[in-house]
Amino acid sequence: MEKKTMKALVYHGPNQFSLDDVPVPRILKPTDAIGRVTLSAICTSDVHIVHGDIKNVITPKILGHEFCVEIVEIGSAVTGLQPGDRAHVLPGTFCGECAYCKMGVNILCKNDDSGCFGANGPDGCQAEYIRIPLASDFCIKIPEGLKEEDVILLGDMLATAWFGVKNARVREGQSVAVIGVGPVGLCACLLAKKVFGAKQVIAIDILQYRVELALTEGIADVGINPHTEDLRSKIMQATGGGVDAIIETVGISETLNMAFAFTKPGGIVSTVAIFAEPVELPMQEIVYKNLEFRSGIQSCEGVAEMLQMIQDGKISTKFMQTHRAPLNAISKGYDIFGNKKEGCVKWLVTPYEE
Ligand SMILES: [Zn+2]
Ligand SMILES: [Zn+2]
The missing domain is CATH 3.90.180.10 (Medium-chain alcohol dehydrogenases, catalytic domain)
Incomplete structure (x- = not known):
């Protein structure tokens, strides 16, 4: 050269x-x-x-x-x-x-x-x-x-979201909430809705434009901004008692506690965040509701499948x-x-x- x-x-x-x-x-x-x-x-x-x-x-x-x-x-x-x-x-x-x-x-x-x-x-x-x-x-x-x-956005944003959605064991017909709909959270909404068949996806973020993007893209059914709306009543109203699984992308005590609070008994909280600081976990809520908590760093599982889906026009990240x-x-x-x-x-x- x-x-x-x-x-x-x-x-x-x-x-x-x-x-x-x-x-x-x-x-x-x-x-x-x-x-x-x-x-x-x-x-x-x-x-x-x-x-x-x-x-x-x-x-x-x-x-x-x-x-x-x-x-x-x-x-x-x-x-x-x-x-x-x-x-x-x-x-x-x-x-x-x-x-x-x-x-x-x-x-x-x-x-x-x-x-x-x-x-x-x-x-x-x-x-x-x-x-x-x-x-x-x-x-x-x-x-x-x-x-x-x-x-x-395949190797990082989509693959991280794939890891989080897989860890949450999202299945057809379920209700799923995504806390923090930045690029990874939007990818999680996209995969939960268009690939894993979630019946209801709830996008939660304090940035209104991101919540609205999830709604206008049709990858979320309900959007909630906890700064301007009552999160608890809106989630309970939408799900009738809590969501089956929550994907948390932020990695601070406040959002993790939110995730455990709004997941149904027996449900899963899956975080894809990289934690900059230690966080406090609500162990009683986790224990008494039999919640499962999953975390980790992705290793590009799902990349080949998602590349095919991009080629087939089934998923696209251009909107973000x-x-x-x-x-x-x-x-x-x-x-x-x-x-x-x-x-x-x-x-x-x-x-x-x-
Ligand atoms: Zn990255
Ligand atoms: Zn090695």
């Missing part, structure tokens, strides 16, 4: 991040590929990182883990990928062979190069180019006929892609998306413009 330096959003420490000139990444191992980032997105976790809420990030680190690339170079051991291929890359890598990977907790994989891009793993995608370790395993070729926008701008304006993106301004649901980043 001719180019020696590139622009990248580098995290230097809490509240210190900037668009810097850094070396263009190179192949370090035979299983690596180099991708030119064609589209990326800012994730809520990125915002938590820059605020210093996620402690295991070694600095300096190029941020970002939701992305698509054009492959520009491959290592000698990469199979199934060629320069010129368009791919969506999963948000993190793991070896698949260590004891943790074999137990299914890939998040604890200690292999070199494992972990989430732009967090506890390799450098991230909010840059012009990225090195992708174990590229054969973690790149999903974008099928003919689909654009980057069609798949950009409210903003897009080149890498040049990424700091503005952190402000608008991070502070939930301008009705922003998801901020997409297009390549740097000279």
Whole structure:
């Protein structure tokens, strides 16, 4: 590659991040590929990182883990990928062979190069180019006929929602509530309604525009803003005694307590949040109502199925892609998306413009 330096959003420490000139990444191992980032997105976790809420990030680190690339170079051991291929890359890598990977907790994989891009793993995608370790395993070729926008939210937003909805064991005919309808919560509404056959989906958020988006998209039947409406009476009225399962995406005591309070006896509370602080659990409510509580970090289950559903036109996440701008304006993106301004649901980043 001719180019020696590139622009990248580098995290230097809490509240210190900037668009810097850094070396263009190179192949370090035979299983690596180099991708030119064609589209990326800012994730809520990125915002938590820059605020210093996620402690295991070694600095300096190029941020970002939701992305698509054009492959520009491959290592000698990469199979199934060629320069010129368009791919969506999963948000993190793991070896698949260590004891943790074999137990299914890939998040604890200690292999070199494992972990989430732009967090506890390799450098991230909010840059012009990225090195992708174990590229054969973690790149999903974008099928003919689909654009980057069609798949950009597959590996993180949709896969996280899939994990949460599966953990909640959502079945046909059930009532399901989603607390916090940001991008993952909206994906959870979408999957619960259109894929897992929930009869009633209740979208709960203190941001009215997000509740309304869920309703106008037809992925929620009831929308509730706890700041302006009486949550308890509205849920009880809608469900006649509580919901079968709740998917919680926020990760604070207030929303978790809400989830346990409004789940029916014998129901499931499933959280997909990454907790920045310890929370208090209402153990009596959990115990006396025989509630099940499930949590964890997704490992991209459901990605192949959902890619097929995107191809078939059964699901789409384009309605939540409210903003897009080149890498040049990424700091503005952190402000608008991070502070939930301008009705922003998801901020997409297009390549740097000279
Ligand atoms: Zn993420
Ligand atoms: Zn491993």
